[in-house]
Amino acid sequence: MTEPLQLGIAGLGLGGLYALTAMGFAIVLRATRVLNMFQAGVVLIGGYLCYAAHVQWHLPFPVAVVVAMAICAALGALVAVLIGARLARASLLTSVLVTVGLLYVAQPVVQAIWGDNNLLSLDDPWGLRQVRLGGLQIAARDLWLIGTAAVVLAGVWYLLNRTTLGIAMRAAASDREAALAQGINPRMIIGASWAIAAALGALAGVMSATAVGGGVRPSLVGVAFASLPGMIVGGLSSTGGAAIGGVAIGLIQAFVAGYAPSVLGAGISDTAPYLLLLVVLLVRPRGLIGDPVVRSS
């Protein structure tokens, strides 16, 4: 009886991670039409920066998290300033491959600085501690992750819907020409999008680098890629859709891992989000909350 709830909480935790990274992808994609594969690199960098700040420079953990997010946001803004405008004008193939290129540069650099072993510990305050809530055993990190992700995503929602910058970003996403005609500064949009996406990615990286998440490791990049199906499931045309899709993916993975018969093998929980993606594309291409998709001939 408690098992579905336990799986649900774990799934929500995972979903929070995926929601953060998927939002990062979605914000840059919608505002600048760039599928920014470097987001995976930011997740990696964020995790390692937090490790550096907390374990190596001995800053308190919350400060280290903020430092990691801030440095990553600055990094995102730097990339945006250097090539963001060119990428926005380029073809999708170019933007995908250039951002992959950035990722390919970042990964070995991170490994050269911090080494490539999987044994680094973030020394986060939660460790593997579990909390008893109403008969359930929940990882303390998961509680914090769900809470933090909810707060951060609410903040992003507020930014996109109630601030001038956010509305400008949404305007640029829905009709670029009209937005430019209204005097919206494209450089600011691009810079802000990349910076926000990077901050979200860094937070996801920190949370994923915790003891529960698996530690500070080179494979942190996988977290971002795993959240990609969430964008389709939630709806490519909606930023909120990415968050919802990310949560859905997390839940799916948790429940499939928990309930799938062993004959299906261990990899089924990694593949299940992609199966869901294919089903969604066949049955409801717009995703859960997206706009109807224009069919081609």
Add this chain to the structure above:
Amino acid sequence: MTTLSRIVRCYGAPIVVAILALALPLNVASPAWQSVLIFTGIGALVAVGLNVLTGYAGQISLGQAAFVGLGAYGAVVLGVRSGLPLPLWLLGATVTGGLLGAVVGPLALRLRGPYLIFVSLALLSLLNYVASSWTSVTGGTAGTPATMSLRLGGLDFGALSLGGMRYDLAQSMGVLIWLVLAVVMVVAGHLARGRVGRGLRAVRGNEAIAGSLGIPVARYKIVAFVFAGAVAALAGALYAAQAGYVTPENFSMDTSIEYLIMLVVGGIGTQVGPVLGAFVISAIPEILLLVSPSLPFVASPNSIGGGGISVDELSTVIYGVLLVVVLLVAPNGLATLWRSRGNGAAAALRSRHRSRGPGRRGDGTPSTTPTHPASRTTISTTPQRSTK
């Protein structure tokens, strides 16, 4: 255009490749460069297919490695478990790739925008799952030996015996792979110059107008999917044969991206581009290895621990730098750097890749008006380049 110049234009590259197939592998003695040759050949095969899919049909696939894997495991099933001879397992693997392409094509085509990227990633995930879990057929994560028959007529491509000399597996397979590459390049060239290629070029100019001219857009795009899938599977089968062993790890997103890098660095929409790009990408790790003693920050292959950046990692960095630099400086690859701009269809392809214009909406759906000057001229310029 004289007949000779037409032959050179159409068949020059494949002929050179065929000559290289006979000249190079048998004369290269060092195993390191032999493997560069082999990976160049296999990568070029996949890149030629991708060239048609991306360059002509405009579809971005991050999952070609799934087709390669399908071909590799298919070849194992047909060649090892069923013991079929070389022509049959090679053909069978190719056909499975084409079939999968025919299935995936309509799905990806229903939707505009970056959807194929996600579908191709889904395919990759599925392949990895099946390869890792269907242990009885694929050997699971440990992999399976790929020791199929390599005889064709009187030739044994496992150990060629020509003119009194005996050649080993790497050299013999090198010949086979490059010969197959030459043939595939000829087919790709015909596809690009023929009705399908011209139709797809018209579509890249303006899909609505092309459709209204009676061009069966969807059907031609599906042809591109089938071709790209078949060729990638063919490459996978050959890869399995020369490696002698297949594991799921061989077919990852990194592998898919490598093929895209080869294509993009070499030159989209050109005949030579895929081969050139494949060579550059395959040669880089080897060149780094040769040069590494004189680079202070590079860890030598024998040192353990943080002695610097390893050759593998440095290769990855260089791929990344190449991608960023080449794409921002020469978005259509190295092969196009010296091409003249007014080259009709090729120029239209390039300008299409370079800018999408202001008329596209945020969710990826293009507006219906043509947005780029090249799009208005493409339809009228394509027929003149066609060959009889």
